[in-house]
Amino acid sequence: MQRRILGLALAVVTVAAVAGCGSSDSGSSAASPAGDGKTTQVTVGVIPIVDVAPLYLGQKQGFFSSRGIELKMVTAQGGAAIIPGVVSGQFQFGFSNTTSLMLAQTKGVPIKSVVNGAASNGKVGADVTAVLVKKDSSIKSAKDLAGHTVAVNTLQNIGDTTVRESVRKAGGDPAEVKFVEIPFDQMPAALDGGRVDAAWMGEPAQTIAKAQGARAVASPFAETHPKLTVATYFTSTKIAQENPDLVKKFNEAMAESLKYASEHPDEARQILTTYTKISGDVLTKLTLPNWPAQVDTASLEKLAQLGEQDGIFGGKKPDIGALFS
Incomplete structure (x- = not known):
């Protein structure tokens, strides 16, 4: 599914077609100056998850409006839908x-990362993602995942690649892990139900x-690289080339937002209630990612190497410098 949707970005993708992938709000079709000539309306394709909290927090704090950017966030189910939305011009920026x-770059999709989005906090046992098992499971470590079925939200992507690395580092055979695709919100029930x-x-x-009794046996992001750059905000190469001033202002506002979120974790948690259904004990207990303003190039090179090893990129090597510089 991921490869098929990304392939659509190579053709002319209509706004209506992309809007059908997880969002009922088509947003604006282009970055356009407002009537006073000082404000630019910008639509950002996002996933309603913890990682994008700085974007909403930065909007609330006025970091974007002070730079003449009027933000509009449009939610989608994942980066696979957001990427063609950015290429088609439905979104000026996206999160993935x-x-x-x-993967998109190796397929010739014209995109460029413009600013960091989220990173691993580097804490094994307390990172933003984990491999969990039932309390009474015989699986005690990542090594024991060999020969078992592990759910990931998307096959052939960052999840199974980093899980394999955890298994490999623990002395297990990553080739013996069977992966199945299940949405994140369905995973607790799938695990609890066996x-x-x-x-x-x-x-x-x-x-x-964890509230249902599950326990963590691996922290794939932190175990792959303690400063793993997990996601970034990106734009089309067309916008990057034709409107570098807008890209610069978005980068500056986002960098300020990331810094603010890092320094005000309680406010970052609270902003989640405005765009997700997270509340109560889950809100206070969930693990936040790190939000550095800069990507970690070494971690991206490691991720690319693992993706090549897994055959995700179809024999083509991602150009980390061109995509993330």
Whole structure:
């Protein structure tokens, strides 16, 4: 599914077609100056998850409006829908995990990362994603995942690639892990019901699963690289070339937003209630990612190498410098 949708970005993708992928709000079709000539309306394609909290927080704090940017966020189910939306001009910027962006680039999709989005916090056992098993499972470590079924939200992407690395580092055979695709919000029930032996979960799924008694046996992001750049905001190469001033202002506002979110974690948690259904104990207990303003090039090179090893990129090597510089 991911490869098919990304392939659509190589053709002329209509706004209506993209809007059908997880969002009922088509947003504006282009960055356009407002009537006073000082404000630019910008639509950003996002996923309603913890990672994008700085964007909403930055909007609230006025970091974008002070630079003449009027933000509008449009939600989609994942980066696979957001990427063609950016290329078609439905969104001026989008949010996606870095493996999806690398995959798109190797397929010739004209995109460019413009600013960091989210990163691993580097804490094994307390990172933003984890592989969880039932309390009474015989699986005690990542090594034991070999020969078992593990749920990931998208096959052939950042989840299974980093899980394999955790298994490899623990001394297990990553080729013996069977991956199945299940949406994050369905994983706690799938694990509790015995449909899978383990599940790689982000937030708030892992906090919900832990409340049901599940326990973590691996922290794939942190174990792959302690400063792993997980996701970034990106634009089309067309906008990057034709409107560099807008890209510069978005980068500056986003960098300020990332810094503010990092320094005000309680406000970052609270902003989640404005665009997700997260609340109560889950809100206070969930693990936040790190939000550095700059990507970590070494971690991206490691991720690209693992993706090549897994055959995700179809024999083509991602150009990290061109995509993320």
